[in-house]
Amino acid sequence: MKNRLYVFTPLFLIFFLFSSYEPTREVADKNEVLVRLIMQSLDQGHFQNKSVDDQFSNSVFNDYVEQIDFNKKFLTQEDMNVLGAFRDQIDDQVNKGSLEFFYRSEEIVTKRISEIAEFYKEILSKPFDFTKKENIEFDVEKIEFPANSKELKETWRKYLKYRTLVRLADAIKIQETRKEKGEKIEVKSFKALEEKARKDVLESHDEWFNRMFKLEQDDWLSIYLNTITATYDPHTNYLPPRDKENFDIAMAGQLEGIGARLMDKDGYVTVSEIVPGSACWKQGDLSVGDKILKVGQGDEEPLDIVNMRTDYAVKFIRGKKGTEVRLTVQKLDGSNMVIPIIRDVVVIKETYAKSAIIDGTGYIKLPKFYANFQDLEGRRCAVDVQKEIERLKEENVNGLVLDLRDNGGGSLQDVVEMAGLFIEKGPIVQVKGKRGEPRVFEDRDPDVLYDGPLVIMVNSYSASASEILAAAMQDYDRAVILGSSPATFGKGTVQRPFNLDGFISEDYADIKPLGAIKLTLQKFYRINGGATQLKGVKPDIILPDTRSYLDIGEKEQDHPIPWDEIEPLKFRKWEKSIPDIDNLREKSIVRTTDNETFELIDESARIYKERQKDTRFSLNLKEYQDKAAGIEKVASKYRNILKEVPGIKISRTVFDQNLIDGDSLALKDANRWYASIRKDVYVHEAVNIVNDMK
Known part of the structure; x- marks a missing residue:
């Protein structure tokens, strides 16, 4: 569990980077040079031959x-x-x-x-x-x-x-x-x-x-x-000099604002990700898929941003810490909502792993696979999860739930080390570049920190590193994968940005800066040989979700790299076999079918799906008002369907209790988190499944 692992840039690409493209002065038009450089980069560097x-x-x-x-x-x-x-x-x-x-x-x-x-x-x-x-x-x-x-x-x-x-x-x-x-x-x-x-x-x-x-x-x-x-894949992008600067700032985590990643979709600035620990994450009303219609600064008249390019719209959404922005958004059900958000910097500690004890079962929430590559002594999620497990074991928990919902990925090294906490030594993932044999990343530590019942929670926004961990635990028969979607996101590729200015010599400084290109270089494969790309990970047990019938994931992107498979690796499955999955699934179906909250969730999901088909709008005021009133009436029925589960007991570890004692802010944050858990029917069903596994 201590070995350090990295995804290396393929040698052929490193050679390519130092083989500068030298335009002749007859063709040294900046735009022409740019096109040639990009096409050469795609041909030589991209994972996919096209x-x-x-x-x-x-x-x-x-x-x-x-x-x-x-x-x-x-x-x-x-x-x-x-x-x-x-x-x-x-x-x-x-x-x-x-x-x-x-x-x-x-x-x-x-x-x-x-x-x-x-x-x-x-x-x-x-x-x-x-x-x-x-x-x-x-x-x-x-x-x-x-x-x-x-x-x-x-x-x-x-x-x-x-x-x-x-x-x-x-x-x-x-x-x-x-x-x-x-x-x-x-x-x-x-x-x-x-x-x-x-x-x-x-x-x-x-x-x-x-x-x-x-x-x-x-x-x-x-x-x-x-x-x-x-056309090569949706994650390969050209970053002009201005966008490259914004990309560098975003990677450094220095932006102040609402903490949502946005994209252009059908003329709307649309939320593609909620950043854990951010202002909108704490506020709670903004969701992935929301279309932002207007942006207001405090009580000022809001600005209509429909048809506005995202890179321009973010200038109005960003702002100084402590200022208020009011977003008018269209929700998935077609209703509109005004969401006031006080801008803030991302609270990094909110992205860290944290735990609770729910009816005797250990629960760990991991919002992202974080690591500090600039400081080898800095916080890393594998180490933090290990500590949380050790604290939960001291409380004699009867099982463990690891929550990777909405976790978009991160450090591959930490995925490998984290998987090693639950199995004896063995391979975790394969990484293959455009040429050569796949590189196998494995856990070499024979020690197993936790060998009890394990449930891993995922959803349609669990991506990349989350999918690698879930896939490995599924292949080893080590954990039950509990999902609220038919599959995880399906992003199984690796990207890296390259500065295009480094491709040409200083003799052509007059056509710089050229920007950068972010290339897809490699692809992840499970130890059973199948790619996580496109198909993602299919959960063992699937629960109803408001987005169950919506088209979400890598497969919905334009030109995704296809799924394929390579040779499986030799590995030994977990000796303590999981109880019959079919039996666990049947018991879960009985519970969720009789659960009013899950019934309402499924109803709302079907309505969302039907609403997507409704693309024709009346220009008659009365007809428009009647339709809008109908949408709002239906939306109000499902707006607050998550209610506190009665009789649930949530407690904290002794370590966390000692941290919170005397710290009013820490206590407030903890209580807010526990309140959300009490309404989280998915977590409670995960605990039920742990109990079924004993």
Whole structure:
């Protein structure tokens, strides 16, 4: 358990890094050099061999058009006919360092933006007729590009009418709610509310177009280059100099803000991860999958960020510690919620492993696989989990639950050492690069710290290192894997960023900085030979979850690296066999079927799935209000379904009690955590399964 392990950069790539690409002065155009460098990096360094051919060209073409016009509001079919001539030529162009397709597309889309800027104000200058029966469709698969400029204007009329309708309906609802509460307010007429809604939409689009006109060619080029890299896999990215700086800051953990990772999805800034210990993690209302519609600074009028690029939107979401940001989000059930968050730095201690005793069973929560690579004496999760187990053993617990839900991964070294706490020596994971034999990472310490019943909890956001540990324990028959999704996330690849400036000599300093490229270099394989990539880990027992029927995980990304398998390793399964899994599963099904909370969770999950299919919205005010009221009524039924489990006994170890005694802040944090556990039906079912295993 003491051996130090690392995932090494393959030797061929190290050689490649020092084999600088030297452009001749005749071709030393910065953009051309950039394209050549990126294509060379992908060809020589990326894990996956990919043919740069007509199929590649078509893929880049389709993805790039989707990137620059995801909702078909800018390009017309006439434009697509012009761009379509390049559909099979992109491969030939990038191989030569040519950007002909890119330059032509940039010219067309910027021209259309200027055209739209001429008529959107005209559309918003007159009141809309919200009694008219008409609809707008938001599923891009169900709509076509506008045929010409005339149809483009009609597309924008409907879109601007919808944005106005949303604001108008919100204003009417707020006014009626305040009147019902007996507040003294100035009651505004429908005409005034409609005019204010149009004005707000106008101002938000004025701001949006101002930003669009400030975009430089490098901004558009970044989108194009990232489309190219993304055809290799979704985790390979080009980072222009500005984004590389933001990436470096994020890796250093120096940002102050709400503590959520965000992504662009269908025109919305969408939450992709909640950072443990962050402001929004502590606040509790923001969830993965939430679409952020507006951002307000304290009591100020919120800014509409629909259709805003994420890298720009974060400027309004970030802020100094102690300031308030109010996010208006659309939840998975279609309802809207205003979430006030006091910005803060991530509280690192909240990411550390911590334990509790639940009805005699030891429970360890591990939010991430942390390690301090700059300080070899710093905190590491494998060491911390070992200490928590030792403390729980002193309390004579009857079993152990290790909670890896929402754990996105981290240190591979600590995964291997942590697995060694539960088994005798043996292999834990295989790591394979583009060339050569897989490297086997194994635990070489024959000692077993804990040999009792073990349940590992995972969900659809358990990824990477979490999947490696769960897979190894499953392959050894060492633990029951308890999940709240059909499989874990399925990210089984390794990335590393490389500074592109290091690829060319100092003689070409005038074209620097070039930015960086983050390449997928290696792939994880279970000891049974199967990859964790794409398929993830299938739990032994699956519980209902609000996201059970939603499409989540690596398999939903564009161009994921496929699943495959290599030769399995020889290993000896755990001698103390787990009780019959089928029997444990049947007992769990009986309990959860009779549990009202799990029934409500399953109901809400089915509703969320159906809501995803609802992509058509009425532009008639009454119909829109009726639909919104229906969504809110259903959402309210499931909003607070987690209730304290009666009769549950939670206690702390003697060590933790001694730490908390006399520390009011530590006691407050501990009590808040225990309160959340009391409402966590998944943890209680994990404890039940431990009891069934005895």
